Structures are given as C-alpha cells and as structure tokens.
Amino acid sequence: MAPALTWTPARRAVAASLLFLAAGVLAGVTPLEHGVEYHLFGIVEGLFALLLAYLLVLRGAWAAPVGLVGWVAVAYGTVATAQVLEFLFPPPGLVQWVVVAGMAITAWSVFSAGTPRRLVASLASLAVILALVRYSVIPVLWTRIGPAQGTAFGLGDLAEGARRLFADWQPTRPAGELLGFAAVCLWALATRLVWSPAPAPPSAADPSA
C-alpha cells in the first residue's frame, strides 16, 4: 500500500503558490458587455499589497518564509493580493481616492493589532465593504446621476464628465463578479495552506511564562 501524502511546509508553500497564481489570473479577467478585458494591478494596488503581505507575515497569518520555496509563496501571495485588490478597489476617480486614502491612514491601527484570525476577519470585512462600494453603490449611482451621454441637448455629456470624475466605471457582466469571487476563494484557500502554526501554550514549568 502506498504511503499517505504528507503535507510538509515546502509542499504547502508550493501548493499555495499555485493557488495564489490561479487567484491572481482569475481576479484580473473582466468580462465586459462586448469582449473580455485583462486587468493588471497598478501602483496603488501593488503598494497596498506589499503593506498587507508585510502585515500578514508579521502577524503570522502567513508563515514566515524559510528557504526559496517559502519566499516564492510570499511573492506569489503578494501579486495575488494586488490582483484581488484590483478587482475590489473602486475604479479610478474621487471615490477611489477617498477610499484608498482612508484605508491607508487607518491600515496600521486596524490590521496590526490582535491575532492572525482577527487580521483575516478584518480583511474579510474590508473586502465586503469594497465589494459593496464597487459592485453595488457605484453602478446604482451611475444610472441615477443625470441624463445619459449624448442626450438632453449636451447635458448628458456634461453629466458623463461629472460621473467619470467620481468613478471611471465600466459596466461588467455578472460572470466577472463570479470570477472575482472564485479568485478570493482561491486566495483564502492558499492562505489557509500557508497558515502559520499557533505558538505553543506556555507550560507551568516555564518561568518566563
């Protein structure tokens, strides 16, 4: 009988890297009304992903990288995080500036305290809020603010300009949100694979405890 597959940390890191890669690829695919767009993260998402990766390793949600395989997992995880943020962040415009500036200012105090579980729970709440803004608030406001482009004797064009100032939004097909959801699930699964072990409880004989 063949021996059971043992999940060593290196194997977990490689499996997590593959899942992070799949998450990153899926998060960037955006089916539009006519065709498909492939989004790559920008500087805002990249810098925020670096900050989050640092916090995830610091708080132990991602195991501290040891060896080449460990660093590979962290690198792929950072890229996947940036791609997921590209999927979740509001489109460029005033809304994005407000949201990202607010997150950047409060990030350290919100994410740096507590256990890894609390950190991941905070990230999940943040993801829900970002998804709400991007996929519920902006589309609803977009269709309500002013006349459509090319209508109302030029007023529609003015309204379009104002809308683009707030958020340069493009309507997407529902399949896009499904792909993004799959990407977030893969990211969470990969994070579970590289989850750092909890520190051993202090023993009664340990004087430092």
Added chain:
Amino acid sequence: MTTASASPDVTHPAAAAAPGPLADRRDPWVIGGLVLLGVMTVFAILLYRASPQSAREVGSAALVAVAPDAFTPRISRARERISAAQRARAAGDTAGALARYAEAEEEALTARQHTADTTQTRTATELWATTVLDRAELMLSAGARPWYRADNNQVLGEALAAVRRVQTVPLPAPTRTRAQQLAERIERQMRAGPLEWLPR
C-alpha cells in the same frame, strides 16, 4: 516554510513535521510543483499578453504557437479572427472589427507563404481577398458621410488602396466582380457633394 516541530500539530497544518530545506530540494512533489508553477506562470503571462476574447481564440492561438510555420493553424487562426471581427461589427465596435480584420489578413497572408500545393494557395488567397474586401467595405461605411458633409477621404483612400491590392492577384470571378463593384462605390463616394449620385 516553518521550522520543524517535535510533534505534528493537527489543528495547524503548517506545523506538520518538516524534513528541512535540503530534503525539500530533493522532494519530487516540491520539484514537480515548482516546474508546474513555472509553466503556469509563463502561460498566465502569455494569456494576459494575447488578451484572447473567447475560448476559441485561445485554441487557435495555441495551435499557431505550437506550429507557427504550418498552413492549417494559420488558416484556422485567420478564420477565427474573421469570426471575431464579425462579432465586433455586429456589436457596433467598428474600430475593433477593423483591427480583427487586419489580423485575419495577416494570418491569411502568412498561411499563403506556407502552402504545400496550389489548392492551399488558392484557399489562402481567396480568404485573404475576402477579408480585405470585408475590411474595405467596413471602412467605406465608416468613412462615408451624407452629401452635405465632407467624407473622411483618408479612410476612403485607404479602402480604395486595399481593394486595388486585391485586384492585382488572380481570383475567382465572383470575388473579382465584388472587388470591381466595391472600387466603383468607393470612387463614387469620394466625389464632391451631390456628384456622388451621378453615374460615371
């Protein structure tokens, strides 16, 4: 990724017994996984670079990548590009349709350079000519304006040049007739104002 612990912790998977970095390097699962990761990364980069718009497009691009000098993959790719152009045209995306037609022309021309017999040459030439005429027709409708407004003569001139290129190669009679009629339509459209209604 973590240091080895004396007793594997079942609740925290990463705490399972770690054999050490040297043993990891010899682990076939790790090596295989890293190779797979490298291949998938290259595939992801190529996918994002090519930006295919459908699963069919992925297949045709892969065929061309596998056999870049073969006739059949190039012809399949050209036909797939024509389908993509027709979809874009039906959706009202004129610029996108023109770009797809241009890609199809290029693929058909490349296929023509890799033919093995006269039948293949005729097929590739016919496909190329049809694609050029489709593109010229689309350019004509994009560049033509009502008689009281100036036409986009640059676009019409490019369309006429494309049709003239088609007329220089040997083609079946229906395609030749179509090219002739299209050239006449473009020339008539390029006349000033209401003169476009007058016969030559």
